[in-house]
Amino acid sequence: MLDINHILVVLDKHDEEQPGLHRACWLxxxxxxxxxxxxxxxxxxxxxxxQLADTTAxxxxxxxxxxxxxxLDSLTELDSCKRLRVNTEVHWQKHLHDAAIESARDTEFDLVIKSTQKHGLIDRLFSHTDWNLMRHCPAPVMMVKSSDAWKRNRILASIxxxxxxxxHTLxxxxxxxxAEHLADHFDTDLHIANAYPMVAVALAMVPEVSPPEDIQNYITDQHKEATARWAEKFNVAEDHVHILEGDAEQVVPDVAAEIEADLVVVGTVGREGLSGVLIGNTAEALVDKLSCDVLIIKPKDGVNPDIE
Structure with a gap:
């Protein structure tokens, strides 16, 4: 059974508002x-x-x-933290993400939480803390946008x-x-979003290829049937399933805005190297485009013990 018992909160000393800390305390x-x-x-x-003497250094x-x-000790004295079991860690690390990943490798955290802001290409080129956490942290990572409480009681899972x-099945x-665990615990509505490609647009770029008749209808039906199976497995109501044509980077923010989601749960495979910087991952793009909290899940996060 999935439980969230141990939460790691990654704190940047330059962040004055600390929305991630407020969300972590509430959770x-x-x-x-x-x-x-x-x-x-x-x-x-x-x-x-x-170059200083050893004693001076x-x-x-x-x-x-x-x-x-x-x-850190001053943060534990905040009213939101006082009644909680709180530990603190200071790591001698040049980069905050290295400290967080080091801690997560030593302790089996069920969730890592950090405040986030909008990022640009320069942030990615310089290995921004958020990107490294999303790709390399050995636990699910929640990026928090605002200190405001979840108001609409809606969670959107993008698959x-x-x-x-x-x-991908994993x-x-x-x-x-x-997503189901959080929805059940907080008595929130669980929604599913699934985007499917516009084949006609793709084939139009290859004029020598004649698209089969009704190919778009066939693909649409495939996505509807596959999504329905996932919805049935996790008891998601039919009117909470959103299957739309287009890229996930556009479909998911549109659905999240429409249903006023408090949290979007997405997956990432953590593309590495220059392609990861220039092309990016859908999860990373969504963190910038969404106005709500985003929970990033990787294949090896192990949140479901029933699948090896």
């Missing part, structure tokens, strides 16, 4: 989960490669670690219903398992 209180607050501290003068390092620890290979199952 931990509702789920009776414990929190671990983590941040990083680093400066070249305190690093081992520093060590003093710089310890001062920065104490300063970061004091900041690729017709993909039948083992990897990630669809993980997405819906996690």
């Amino acid at each position: 931990a209180n509702a789920l009776d989960a414990d929190l671990t607050l983590i941040t990083s501290a680093w400066d070249s003068f305190g690093d081992q490669a520093s 060590s003093s710089v390092k310890q001062a920065l670690l104490r300063q970061a620890q004091f900041w 690729d219903a017709t993909s039948s290979d083992k990897g 990630i669809n199952d993980n997405i819906l398992s996690y």
